[in-house]
Amino acid sequence: MSRNRLFSSLAFALSFALGAATTNVSAADATPVPASTAQQPSGVYYEIFVRAWYDTNGDGIGDLNGVTAKLDYLKSLGISGIWLMPINSSPSYHGYDITDYYGINPQYGSTADLERLVAEAHKRGIAVTMDMVINHTAKDHPWFVDAQHADGAHRDWYSWTSKQPDLKAISATDTPIWHAGDDGWYIGVFGGHMPDLNYDNPAVRAEMIKVGQYWLGKGVDGFRLDAAKHIYVDFKSDVHSAKALEKNVAWWTEYHDALAKTNPNVTLVGEVSATSPKELAPYLKPLGSIFDFPLAEQLIVSARSERAGQLSNLLKATYDAYKAAGDTPHIDSTFLSNHDQERVMSRLNGNLDHMRMAAAMLLTLPGRPYIYYGEELGMEGKKPDENLREPMRWTREAGPGESRWKPSSVNQGQGVSVQAEQDDPASLYNTYRTLIGWRAQNGALRDGDLTVVATGLPNVVAYWRNDGKQKLLVVHNLSGKSAVWKPKGDLLPKDATVQLTTKPQAALEHGALHLPAYTTVVLH
Structure with missing residues (x-):
């Protein structure tokens, strides 16, 4: 790298530094993106709870038109796709008990509003995926109401x-x-208000494929598949059942193949709660992508403890298991938290440095990273679930457009808002924007494979990212103390340089990499 290019990278890092507090450069002036790569996708997705997002009709509840209204915010952040939590008709605030798979929750708008959202998102290069909740229905669904009678047409559904x-x-x-029930007993893995559908019934399978094809026909790009393993993993004894796994895989293969006839590029990602990569891997072939729960937990543990711990071993085990799973591509859908888990900032006890490092690891690893709305602001939230799904904070003072579906359970002040953080080059929001920008501008970070490098330092994590065209070495100092790492042998080429850094003090000198506290460096 030339001295001018290195200076540009360091200036860029200073303006959005992870923890930097001294700069006079505005956020708007500090994004030197080469024209040739300015429109490259980052591959980063963003999870939205519509009720909590943005309200356009003044009823205090976020709506689909509110998502459309804030697409430019997502585009500015660098987002390539969004996942809408359930938007179908439902009696609950969360929507995970559906009463009409072909309808839109009237509080959120209409099918026409969704089609407009999809069209506007596509204009900005943003894909739209819907939450597809087909393991169970609501107890109030007409199918189940009919099934309450022993002779009902939907009894065997x-x-x-x-x-x-x-x-x-x-x-x-x-x-x-x-x-x-009214006439017998029924299975409901998630409670009596969510009766499980019977996927041994061909009519159920055909109907759920029809539902997916319907929404693909409306322009939606794909689906997040709720409770994907529970189609057949019902009883406690099914958790490690080879037969239940085989039946799950067969169903999701049938589902994917049928939807691919409508959209060959359909995006599917399965919610498969698991504790090890081996439990996740079998779902890769039928779905193409699954949420990586074990990795999410380890990233938080490593950031909070300031130690790599089992991260390197887990990464190796994950990608070894995925390679053994068969057909490619295998997209690891990575994340830090979602609507069912305590928010990352709460799990990290409000430590902003730890939050930045968790984000830096997430956004420099392979796969399709997902960001939970408000995570980029450092929003906090602890159980119960309602407190994990609180209104997005747009302005310093709550004003028109902000959701009022519930009051805040935390008091984080005006600084945790889009308005405040966009104005602060050193904010967490701008940390995320920078890291997502790195991913968009460097194919190796977005699409490359991963090779873990042993550093010999408990607080330093390193791995190669290589897409065949570009090879980058990512190094994280997770600790609050500076570190010096001297790679062994010929690990680094003689002309290796610092291409990207989150703190300008980072330097490669005489074969030794000097890492300030809480720093990420990308070497080329």
């Missing part, structure tokens, strides 16, 4: 028994699995 079952039997989610 759910799993019933007329003889009293073992009411102490436990589901795969550690809750009672049998629930009393």
Whole structure:
């Protein structure tokens, strides 16, 4: 790298420094993106709870037109795709119990509003995926209302028994699995208000494929598949059942192949709660992508402890398992938290340095990273679930457009808002914007494979990213103390240079990499 290019990278890092507090450069003036790469996609997705996002009709509830209104915010952040939490008709605030798979929750708008959102998103190069909740329906769904009668046309769309079952039997989610209906007992893994559909019934399979094809026909790009492993993993005894896994894989293969006839490029990502890569890997072939829960947990643990810990071993085990799973591409959908988990900033006890490092690791690893709305601001939130899904904070003082669906459970002040953080070059928002920009501008960070490098330092993580055209070495100092790492042997080429850094004090001198506290460096 030339001295001029290195100076440009360092200036760029200073203006958006992870933790830098001294700069007079505005955020608007500090994004030197080469014209040839300015429009490259980052591949980063963003999860939105529509109710909490942005309100355009003054009723205090976020709506689909509100998502459309804020597409330019997402574009500015560098987002390539959005995941809309459930928007179908539902009696609940969260929407994970659907009463009409072909309808839009009227609080959110109409099908026409969704089509407009999709069209405007596509103009900006942003894909739109919907939450598809097809493991179960709402108890109020007309199908289940009909199924309550032993002779109902939809009786076999759910799993019933007329003889009293073992009411102490436990589901795969550690809750009672049998629930009393009007005429017998039915399976509801997530509770009696969410009766499970019976996927051994061909009519159910055909209908759910029809639902997916319908929304693809409206322009949606794909689906986040809720409770993907629970189609057949119902009882506690099913959790490690090879038969249940085989039936899940067969169904999702059928589903994907059918949807691909409508859109060959359909994007599917499965929610498969698991504790190891081996549990996740079988779902890669039928779905193409799955959420990486084990990695999400380890990234938070490593950032909070300021130690790599088991991160390197987990990364190796993950990609070894994925390679063994078969067909490519295998897209690891990475994340730090979602709507079911305590927000990252709360898990990190409000430590901004730890938050920056967690983000830096997430956004320099392979896969399709997902950001939960407000994560880029450092929004906090602890259980119960409602407190994890609070209104997005747009302005310093709550004003028109801000969702009022529930009051805040935390008091973070005016500084945790889009308005405040966009104006602060050293904010967490601008940290995210910078890291996402790195991913967009460097194919190796976006599309490259991964090779973990042993550093010999407990606080320093390193890995190569290589897409065949570009090879980059990413190094993170997770600790609050500066570190010096001297790579062994010929790991680095003699002309290696610092291409990107989050703190301008980072330097490669005489074969030794000097890393200030809480720093990420990319070497070329």
